[in-house]
Amino acid sequence: MRDDRTIRRCDAAFTQSVQQQSEQNMALCYQCGNCTAGCPVARASSTPVTQVMRLVQAGQREAALGADSIWLCASCETCTTRCPNDIDVARVMDVLRHMARxxxxxxxxxxxxxxxAFLESVEKHGRVYEVGLMAAYVRKTGRFWTDADLAPAALGKGKLPLRPHPVTDKEAIRQIFRRYRERSA
Incomplete structure (x- = not known):
């Protein structure tokens, strides 16, 4: 049996870590709801952005990192634009996604x-290679026929090039990934 006090315990170190990594002051969020109201994926999420922000403020590590909205976030920055206190909410969501990962x-x-699959494609090719991205996604999920009916139309319009787009400085991209891995370790 779980102890309710454990669930409600504030993990101040978690809140501090999110603030430090995102460079945002979570205390400035007063739960106005503008972030959720403008979020294009809010309807698909069971945990609204406003609630995620509150979970971070309250030091609720497990609930915040378990929220589906941190994975559904499109990083469109609508929430950031709408925040009356200039909190970069999209950056907070990004930090939470990295922590959860x-x-x-x-x-x-x-x-x-x-x-x-997206990040692997960018690391390997310097930018997204759509066909490779979809192949990697299918390999990871086993969802072989997902959206397969869209491929002929996309190929016909030149939206799915069969070769990756050339990038002049792939080494610079690799360095970005190396720095990220070093900082995450």
């Missing part, structure tokens, strides 16, 4: 698999 919290496995 490092701690293996997976609220939305297929979305995490898509993010992983």
């Amino acid at each position: 490092r701690e293996n919290h997976v609220a939305e496995k297929n979305i995490r698999d898509f993010w992983d």
